[in-house]
Every structure is written in structure tokens, then in C-alpha cells.
Amino acid sequence: MSDSKVQNYEYDVLSRINRGDDLMHIGTVDANSDELARVYARYIYDEEKWVEMYIVKRENMICIREVEPFFKKRVV
């Protein structure tokens, strides 16, 4: 049983504990479909009674500024 034939995507999980709280990034899940990612997030991150919870496919996030590597490759 391997994931080799099925492509997995990374999803970020965001949630809010109480109304008015900041939306927090609480973790990530790997899944091959939105449906499965939704169930994973709901059942894995169940330590709080969240009032709101979202999942975002990592590839749908738009990067504004990227972390620079510590050591840049020297071009000869």
C-alpha cells in the first residue's frame, strides 16, 4: 500500500477558538483530495472546540515575499 500512484497535496489548517479571536495557523495535513484533507483536519486537530476552521491548499497560496536561503549559490 503506497502513495506512489496517488498524488498528495499539502494543506494548511487555520482556525479560531472564540469569536473575534485571530485566525491561527495550527498545522498542516497531507491528502490526495480536498474531501480527505477536510476530514483529516477536523479529526486530527480536535484539541479545541473551534468556532471556525479552514483548510487551504498550499499551492493556492500566493507568495509575496520568500525566505532567502542562508548561503546563496556562487555563480562562476
Add this chain to the structure above:
Amino acid sequence: MMNYTKVNAELITLIETIADNKFILGDRLVEVGVSGPNLEGTLAAIAMAQSELGHARLLYNWGESLKSGKGNKKDVKEQTGKAFASIVQIEEWIQLIAGLYSMNTALNILITALTSHQRGSEIELQFNKLAREQLEHILYSKNWALKLLNDGGSIPARFGRAFKLCEQEIITWLKQVENNSVLIENEILPVNSNLVNSYKEALIPRLRDEEIINAR
């Protein structure tokens, strides 16, 4: 009075059959689910086990209150003997997904038929939260079923065979329920509930692919 007792007995049998299968599924989700193929699948299986065991407890308590007329909350340590052999015999991940998918899909069809016919009744009240949570269990098992059917080697065929084994028992049971004259005459179930057909239509079409099931 006689009729009332007969209806209650049939309803209790139905409730206990659902509860027993959920009780065993909860147990298997912990025992087998803990060695799932990936971290997310495993963690979700363990969390889902609590939910299945919770459903079983709720149904056992309801069955007890129907028997005794009061809300007894006794500790449940074992099933009443109505769980299906294919569910009791789950020993590995492929069988677990097959059992979870076939059983929860069938229960969803049955509960929808019961609650839509009994709006605002005790039956709808008892099944309401359970039915909502069960939809997530179906999403989980359906997506895992798709994953196994798209996997390589002998896995799709093994899954197909495990599923067929569960399905045979489930269809036999659904046939008995949809033809149960006591439940129909007392308007607990609609006359033409078509449980078996609805169940077959709700499944992933690929599970009807003979090539997958019969592959070695």
C-alpha cells in the same frame, strides 16, 4: 398493547444491530487503524473510533430505555451478538476501509429513510447528530476506498474482495429491513424505502467493475 410490544422489539433489534456494528467498528478503528499506512490516516482513524463508540453508546442507551421505559446508562463492555461476521473479522487496513465504507454507507441510507419518514419524532432526535457525523466517516472511507482502488499490484483486487464480503451481509440485512412488515405497518419505515437499490447507487461505480474484483 401486543402490537406496541412487537414494534418495540423490532425497533430495538434494528437499533442494536446498528449499535453492535458501530461498537465493533470503533474497536477495529483503534486496533487496526493504529497501524495505518500514513500518519494522517492513522490519527483520523483513532479519532473516528471515539465517534463510532459514542454512537454505539447512544444507541445502546436508547435501546435500553425502550426496553425498560427509563433511561438506563449502563456500561457497555461487549456487543449483543448482532454485529456482522465480516465486520468482526476485520484484521487489516484494507478490510477496515471496506467495512467502514460499506457499513456507514448502508447506515446512512437506512437512517435517512427512517428520519425522513419520522420528522420531529424520537427517531429523528436520536439519529440527528449521529447522521451528521457519519457523513464525515463516509467521506473518509470513500476517499480511502478510491485510493486503494487506484493503488498498484494486488491492492485493488484485495479491496474489491474485502468489500464484496461485507456487502453480501449488508445487502441481506437491508433486504430484511426494507421488507419488515412490522416496521412498515407501524410507519417507522416507508413502504417503498428501496434501501438496497439506494445503497448500490450510493457506492463508487468502480466497485461494480468485475475486472477489479476478479483480478488475482
